[in-house]
Structure formats: C-alpha cells, structure tokens
Amino acid sequence: MHDATVTVSGAAVTPFNRRRDGTGLRDWAASAFDAALAMSDLHRGDIDALYVASESDFFHLQLNPASVLATELGLAGVSATRCEGGGASGQLAVHAALRAVQSGAARHVAVVGVDPSASSLPGDDIRTLYGFSFDAWTDGMTGLTSTALYALSYQAFTESHTVSDSDLATVTIQNRSNACHNPGAHLGRTDSAEDIANSPVIAHPYRRLHCSPLSDGAAALILSDTSHLPTTRKSAPRVVGAGAATDHMHLGARAKPGLFSAKTRAMQRACAEADVTPSAVNYAEIYDAYAGAQLQGIAALGLSGDVIRDLRAGRFAPNGACPINLSGGLMGQGAPVGATGVAQTATCALILEGRYHPDLQPQTLPQIALADTHGGICTTSAVTLLAQGARAA
Amino acid sequence: MISYPLSLNYSLAPGWLEPFVSGLETGAALARKCDACAAVSFPPLRVCPCGATDATWVTLPGTARIELRTYGSDGAFGLVRFDGADTRATVRLVDIAPDEETGRIMASDAQRPMLCLTTMTAKEVSHG
Numbered sequence: 001m002h003d004a005t006v007t008v009s010g011a012a013v014t015p016f017n018r019r020r021d022g023t024g025l026r027d028w029a030a031s032a033f034d035a036a037l038a039m040s041d042l043h044r045g046d047i048d049a050l051y052v053a054s055e056s057d058f059f060h061l062q063l064n065p066a067s068v069l070a071t072e073l074g075l076a077g078v079s080a081t082r083c084e085g086g087g088a089s090g091q092l093a094v095h096a097a098l099r100a101v102q103s104g105a106a107r108h109v110a111v112v113g114v115d116p117s118a119s120s121l122p123g124d125d126i127r128t129l130y131g132f133s134f135d136a137w138t139d140g141m142t143g144l145t146s147t148a149l150y151a152l153s154y155q156a157f158t159e160s161h162t163v164s165d166s167d168l169a170t171v172t173i174q175n176r177s178n179a180c181h182n183p184g185a186h187l188g189r190t191d192s193a194e195d196i197a198n199s200p201v202i203a204h205p206y207r208r209l210h211c212s213p214l215s216d217g218a219a220a221l222i223l224s225d226t227s228h229l230p231t232t233r234k235s236a237p238r239v240v241g242a243g244a245a246t247d248h249m250h251l252g253a254r255a256k257p258g259l260f261s262a263k264t265r266a267m268q269r270a271c272a273e274a275d276v277t278p279s280a281v282n283y284a285e286i287y288d289a290y291a292g293a294q295l296q297g298i299a300a301l302g303l304s305g306d307v308i309r310d311l312r313a314g315r316f317a318p319n320g321a322c323p324i325n326l327s328g329g330l331m332g333q334g335a336p337v338g339a340t341g342v343a344q345t346a347t348c349a350l351i352l353e354g355r356y357h358p359d360l361q362p363q364t365l366p367q368i369a370l371a372d373t374h375g376g377i378c379t380t381s382a383v384t385l386l387a388q389g390a391r392a393a
Numbered sequence: 394m395i396s397y398p399l400s401l402n403y404s405l406a407p408g409w410l411e412p413f414v415s416g417l418e419t420g421a422a423l424a425r426k427c428d429a430c431a432a433v434s435f436p437p438l439r440v441c442p443c444g445a446t447d448a449t450w451v452t453l454p455g456t457a458r459i460e461l462r463t464y465g466s467d468g469a470f471g472l473v474r475f476d477g478a479d480t481r482a483t484v485r486l487v488d489i490a491p492d493e494e495t496g497r498i499m500a501s502d503a504q505r506p507m508l509c510l511t512t513m514t515a516k517e518v519s520h521g
Contacts, residue, residue, distance in 0.1 A: 022394075061397065137410060138436045141505045142485050148470040151463040152483065156472070201465035250436060252472055252481030 006101045007389060009108070009233045010040030010222035011346035015184035016215040016334030018118040025060055026072050028218035029114045032339075033073050036110070036220040036346075041230045047222070048106035049079040053093035053113035054338035055086060058129050060116050069112060079106075086133045086375025087289065088244075089113070090219070090341025091382035094371075095242045097223045098384075107228045113342030114218035117335065126214050134376050135249045147211060147290070149377045151203040153251060154292035156258030163295065163308055165205070169193040170311060171291040172210055172331060178318060179328025181359035186215045186334030210291040215334030219343035226389075234389070237352040237369075239345075241276070241385035243269025249379050260300035262381035263374060267301045274385045276368060278302035281385070282322050283351055283366035285344035287374050288329040297372055298324070301383070318360070326351065326360045341373035341382065348386045407506075412450045413437050417508060420500030422453040422475055435478040436508070453477040455498040456517065457510055462486060471496075473510060487511040 012035030014028045029052075037044065050073070052066040062068060066082040069075075083093035090113035097109040117126060132140040134149060157163070172191070179185035191209055199208040226234060245265035251257045271277060278301060286301075288294035295307050303322060304310040316324040327333040327347045330340060348369035350356040367388055374381045407414040413436060416423035425437035429445035435453060440446050457473040460481065464470075469486040473496070487509050489496050497517060501507035 061399070135436075137405070137407065137414070137506065138508060139483055142470075142483070142508045143468065144470055144483055144485070145467040147465075148463050148467050149483065151465075152461050152470065152472045155461045155463070203463040203465045203467045203470070205463075206465070250480070250483070252436075252474075252483055253434065253438065257472065257481070 004102055004104065004225040004227065006098055006239045007224050007226040007229055007233065007236050008221060008239060008345070008349035008386065009042065009224040009229055009236055010036035010038070010220070011349040012036040012039065013184060013219040013343045013346050014217045016186045016217035016336055016339070019216045020119070025114045025116050025218065026069070028216065029069050029112050030072055032218040032220035033110060033112055036222050040222040040224065041232050042108055042222060042224070044074045046108045047075055047078055047110050049097070049100055049109045050075050050081070051093040051097045051109065051111045052080065052082045053084070053089040053111070053342060054082060054115055055084060055089050056129060059120055059126070073110070073112070075110065085380045085382065087287065087337055088341060088373045088375035088380045088382045089338045090343070091345070091371060091373035091384060092244065092341070094221065094341060094345050094384055095244060095382060097221070098239050098242055101223050101225050108222060108224045111221040111223065111342055112218065113339035115336040115338040116216045117337055118214045118216045123214055134379070138250065145203065147206055148203040149251060150290045150293055151206045153257055153377055154205070154290070154296065156256070157292065157296050159258060161295070161299070161308055165197065166193060167295065167308055167311060168205070168210055168291040169196050171288070171294050172196055174317060175288060175325050175329040175332040178326050178360065179332025182328050182333055182357055185328045185332050187213050187332050188328065206290055206292070212289050212330035212335045215336045217334060217336040217339050219339045219346050221342055221346055221349070236389050237349045237386050238389055239384060240387045241270035241272070241274030242383070243267060243273065244380070244382040245269065246381070247379050249376065251377055258296065260296050260374070260378035260381065262378050263297060263300035263372065263383070264302070266381040266383045270383045270385050274387070276385065280368045281370045283348065283362070283369040284322060284324045284372060285327060285347050285370070286324050286329065286372045288325060288331050289335070291331065294324070294329065301370070301372060323362065326356070341371065344371040344373060345384055345386070352386055352388055409439060410437065414506040417501060417506040420455070420498055422455045422498050424451050424453050424475070424478055425449070426451045432479045433477055434480045435475050435482055456495060456513065457482070457484070457497070458495050459493070471510065482508060484508045484510040
C-alpha cells in the first residue's frame with residue numbers, strides 16, 4: 001500500500017478584508033495559488049489535482065467553482081473537486097488533498113479556499129444565509145442566527161467552567177492585538193475591555209466585538225509527496241495527522257450542548273494518526289468564530305486541562321507555552337469562510353518553517369502545530385496536525 | 394461592479410418530517426416516540442440514539458421549560474425542553490418576559506415552520 005509522507009511545499013494567504021478595489025474571487029484565488037506555487041519550487045504542470053473550498057454558491061453565484069478555478073489557475077485538465085462542509089470547508093479540502101497524496105493518487109495537489117463573504121451581498125443577507133448553516137428546517141426556519149446558537153452553547157459551557165466577562169475580553173483583545181501585526185488582517189484593533197462591554201449586544205452574552213467579521217479573501221496550499229519534491233523543499237513542514245468528526249445537528253439533542261464533542265473526536269483521530277497526544281501541540285490556530293468558541297475549542301481539543309486557568313496564566317499568549325491564533329484568528333484576521341481552514345493550515349506551516357510575519361513569528365520554532373476548523377455549531381469538525389519536516393523524516 | 398438581483402422562491406417538500414412541519418403551522422408539538430426504547434425526540438429524530446428507526450408520532454402538551462436563553466439585536470431565543478420530550482429544542486421566544494421559566498408552543502404566522510414559544514396563560518401556568 002502506498003503511504004507517502006506529505007509535505008506542505010507551498011502556503012499562502014491573501015489579505016482578508018472587505019475588498020473595495022474592484023478585484024474578485026478569481027483574482028484572490030490566483031494570487032494565493034501563484035504565491036503558494038512559487039514557494040513550492042514546482043511548476044503548474046506538476047500539479048495533479050485541485051481541491052477548492054467554498055462554502056456557498058449564494059456568495060458568488062458560481063455553482064461549479066472548482067472547474068472554473070482549474071482554468072483560471074492554468075490547471076485545466078487536472079482532477080478538480082469542490083469541498084463543502086460549512087465553516088469547515090477549507091480544512092475538509094486539506095484533508096481530501098492529504099488523502100489523495102497519501103494514497104498515491106497524486107504527487108502534488110493544490111488546495112484553494114476562497115469566498116467573497118463581505119462584498120458580494122449585504123451583510124444582513126449573508127447573516128441570513130449563515131442561519132441555514134444548521135438544520136435549515138428547524139433552526140433555520142425559526143430564524144435562529146449563528147450568533148444566537150453559539151451564545152446558547154457558550155452559556156451551557158459556562159455551567160461547567162467558571163468564566164467571566166473579562167475572560168471573553170482577554171480572548172477578544174489578544175486575537176485582535178495579534179492581528180495588528182498581521183499586515184493581511186481584517187480587524188487589527190486595540191479595543192479595551194470597556195470598549196467591548198459597551199459594544200451592542202447581538203445575542204447575550206455576545207456583543208459585536210466578540211464576533212468575527214465577514215471577510216473576502218483566499219488561501220492556498222500545495223501538498224506534496226515528499227519523495228517527489230525538489231531538494232529545496234524536502235525539509236518543509238509535514239502534515240502528520242488529520243481527523244474529522246460530526247456531532248448531532250441539533251444543539252438540543254446533544255447530551256452536553258456546551259461541549260464541542262465533534263472536536264474531541266476529530267482531535268483523537270488526528271493524534272492517533274500522528275502518534276502524538278494533544279499536550280505535544282505547541283502552536284494552534286483555533287476556530288474562534290466567537291470569543292467563547294475559542295475557549296470551548298481549547299477545552300474540547302485537550303490543549304488544556306483547565307482552559308480558564310491557563311488563559312489567565314498567559315499560556316495561549318504570543319509568548320506563552322502554546323500560542324494561539326497569532327494570525328488574529330477569525331476574529332482578527334477575518335473569515336472568508338472557504339478560505340478559513342486553508343489559511344489556518346497555511347499559517348501553521350509558515351510558522352513551523354519560520355517564514356511567518358516577522359512581528360508574529362515565534363523565535364523558537366514550534367514542533368507540532370494544530371489547525372482547527374469547524375462548521376455549524378461544531379457540527380462538523382476537522383483538525384490537522386503539522387510537524388517540523390525533520391521530526392517526521 | 395456587476396449588479397445581479399436574484400429572487401428565489403423555494404418549494405421544499407418536508408418528506409418524513411411532514412407531521413412535525415404541519416404541527417408547527419397549527420401550534421402543535423408533534424414528536425417521535427421510539428418504538429424500541431420509548432425515547433421521545435422533539436424536534437423529531439428519524440433514527441433514535443438507541444439505533445432504532447421505527448417510531449410513532451405523538452402529540453406533546455406543547456408546554457416547555459426554558460433552560461437557557463439569549464437576547465439581543467438578533468432576537469430572543471432559548472434552549473428549552475418540551476414537556477414529554479427527552480431532547481431539548483432551540484426556539485424563538487415570543488413575548489416571554491425575562492423572568493418567565495416556561496412557555497407554550499405557538500402557531501407561526503410566517504409561512505414557514507418556525508418553532509416559537511410564547512407566554513402561557515394564567516390557567517396553563519396554574520395547571521403546570
């Protein structure tokens with residue numbers, strides 16, 4: 001059985017923001033792909049397959065974006081597949097590409113995540129569509145919003161974790177502060193706890209500043225069979241584990257609606273493949289659609305036995321033992337949905353390789369990095385573990 | 394910029410969920426009771442957590458206890474447990490005061506199956 005080691009030979013993220021420059025998703029996808037390809041030291045003709053992540057046709061009025069982008073990227077003729085799993089779409093595309101290389105079906109695979117979540121439709125229309133990210137015929141028809149569902153789940157989480165408003169503020173301030181050093185971030189801000197407390201209530205306890213923005217943008221990866229890479233890229237970071245899982249689609253049908261159980265299962269599967277435990281992770285990009293979701297995620301992933309204690313002790317701060325969301329996360333860097341999971345994985349790879357934005361790059365390179373993405377109210381979870389190339393060699 | 398207005402009018406067939414959807418239109422809580430383990434799900438589950446697929450539609454009293462609630466510019470919503478159900482449900486809260494802990498299902502005036510909970514009458518509360 002073919003079982004290739006898989007290297008992230010190329011990784012790139014475009015700026016995430018609300019585009020006002022007349023560019024569109026074809027431009028962003030091409031920009032990200034071209035940069036990732038250049039980093040890989042490969043050529044277009046080396047790419048065997050393309051996986052495209054885009055959450056919804058509603059965003060861009062393109063029902064078959066993978067085939068369109070295959071042509072746009074100069075890859076016409078390759079296998080092209082669109083991956084969709086709500087907010088997890090990008091990470092699921094990474095997984096699909098990973099399995100294609102591991103199986104021997106492809107030597108070099110491009111992953112492109114892209115969505116115009118900010119500029120193509122009015123914000124209220126996008127938020128209405130997001131309401132159908134859950135069970136459309138129950139929660140969706142009821143008009144339940146994403147923020148309201150997350151707020152209910154977070155409240156359930158606080159029944160078993162002693163969390164204060166200042167903890168939500170800490171997450172918010174930290175992610176947006178990190179984003180201030182990311183030149184491609186959508187919302188680098190230096191809000192105070194008072195600013196956050198005074199922002200409008202969207203769905204108690206979530207206020208506007210606890211929420212991630214709607215963004216435009218793209219990200220791209222080139223995943224390669226290590227044995228077929230040029231010497232210059234053979235020691236680049238590897239993908240060493242991937243896991244995905246689902247939870248019940250109805251929050252109310254879950255035994256513990258505050259726990260992201262799908263994330264726990266996905267992490268267990270990724271760790272089993274990588275032969276590591278969660279404690280080995282010393283960098284993570286966590287899916288922080290809302291400030292509290294980051295805390296729920298850390299707990300579910302097993303990155304901490306006491307997430308609130310470790311948050312207050314600075315474990316997840318930029319100089320902590322396990323920095324989280326140096327990119328700014330969804331809250332700071334932004335959230336073009338299909339691009340999100342791809343960008344998280346790209347960020348992990350760039351940080352492992354020491355090629356991230358200089359003001360954010362850890363001086364000591366992490367050994368194991370985690371990209372964590374989910375869709376729905378953590379109804380679909382997908383996580384990916386990356387390691388230094390030398391470690392996996 | 395390319396401007397492209399688009400209006401869509403879906404006709405979605407509810408399939409096996411038809412009793413549930415029809416119930417919401419009239420303000421009735423139609424749940425599924427598992428023939429194997431008697432667990433009652435609302436909203437209904439096609440496959441019971443015990444693994445069985447055979448179930449019977451039952452009508453719940455329609456009253457519910459509010460376990461968690463959220464409010465703000467997005468509206469008021471709750472995680473509630475309907476009397477007689479073993480699962481919780483997420484609902485829109487309509488005219489329910491912040492200190493009210495219970496409510497009853499109401500028919501939606503929208504042309505879609507909204508799951509709404511509204512305040513109970515004094516008689517309903519006294520019988521609760």
